[in-house]
Amino acid sequence: xxxxxxxxxxxxxxxxxxxxxxxxxxxxxxxxxxxxxxxxxxxxxxxxxxxxxxxxxxxxxxxxxxxxxxxxxxxxxxxxxxxxxxxxxxxxxxxxxxxxxxxxxxxxxxxxxxxxxxxxxxxxxxxxxxxxxxxxxxxxxxxxxxxxxxxxxxxxxxxxxxxxxxxxxxxxxxxxxxxxxxxxxxxxxxxxxxxxxxxxxxxxxxxxxxxxxxxxxxxxxxxxxxxxxx
DNA sequence: GCGACAG
DNA sequence: ATCTTGTCGC
Numbered sequence: 001x002x003x004x005x006x007x008x009x010x011x012x013x014x015x016x017x018x019x020x021x022x023x024x025x026x027x028x029x030x031x032x033x034x035x036x037x038x039x040x041x042x043x044x045x046x047x048x049x050x051x052x053x054x055x056x057x058x059x060x061x062x063x064x065x066x067x068x069x070x071x072x073x074x075x076x077x078x079x080x081x082x083x084x085x086x087x088x089x090x091x092x093x094x095x096x097x098x099x100x101x102x103x104x105x106x107x108x109x110x111x112x113x114x115x116x117x118x119x120x121x122x123x124x125x126x127x128x129x130x131x132x133x134x135x136x137x138x139x140x141x142x143x144x145x146x147x148x149x150x151x152x153x154x155x156x157x158x159x160x161x162x163x164x165x166x167x168x169x170x171x172x173x174x175x176x177x178x179x180x181x182x183x184x185x186x187x188x189x190x191x192x193x194x195x196x197x198x199x200x201x202x203x204x205x206x207x208x209x210x211x212x213x214x215x216x217x218x219x220x221x222x223x224x225x226x227x228x229x230x
Numbered sequence: 231g232c233g234a235c236a237g
Numbered sequence: 238a239t240c241t242t243g244t245c246g247c
Contacts, residue, residue, distance in 0.1 A: 040238050043239085044238080077235040080237055081236095105236090110236090111236080117236075137235065137236045
């Protein structure tokens with residue numbers, strides 16, 4: 001299987017033009033927020049997407065879902081969304097709750113052609129999304145102060161494509177950007193309101209814990225025996 | 231031409 | 238992303 005990156009590149013530009021960078025969700029206050037994370041199994045043959053739905057602003061877990069599908073594409077920097085979006089859509093379709101906002105592990109508009117996974121998924125599912133990545137893909141930023149809360153704009157040319165924010169001391173910063181239907185200022189404030197003492201915001205931290213069967217999740221399972229979260 | 235390069 | 242235990246530091 002050989003990949004026509006020129007065609008994918010054109011598709012990215014076309015889709016990126018449909019991405020909305022303003023706040024565009026209901027007037028009702030946010031009640032459900034979700035976190036999404038993608039991983040791989042069986043030497044990459046299987047793609048696994050996990051969603052964690054949390055009540056907002058309490059951030060308690062109310063539902064989680066995991067979808068596993070056959071991997072469609074290899075990993076190519078800049079084209080991650082084509083590899084991860086199918087599994088995300090499959091897991092999204094399994095949800096019983098309908099979160100008004102999704103925090104995706106990965107970049108949103110802070111992408112060379114402005115279509116990171118968070119934007120691509122948000123567009124396909126037509127849901128507001130925010131991208132929270134652990135590493136930079138493109139853009140430049142001024143040195144970040146060492147203390148928690150330090151903030152810098154992530155810029156590409158003249159345009160601001162995201163934020164570089166140190167969520168915790170002695171931890172590498174997070175790269176926050178608009179996914180779809182969320183403005184840059186709003187993206188930052190929602191992420192900040194989802195922190196509970198860890199480097200990652202709760203939605204994404206839960207999605208990762210669930211997908212990787214982390215101790216924190218195992219503990220939650222024992223504490224919620226009769227839960228209908230799944 | 232050279233280096234960078236989410237998950 | 239994934240393979241993986243202990244270990245150093247606050």
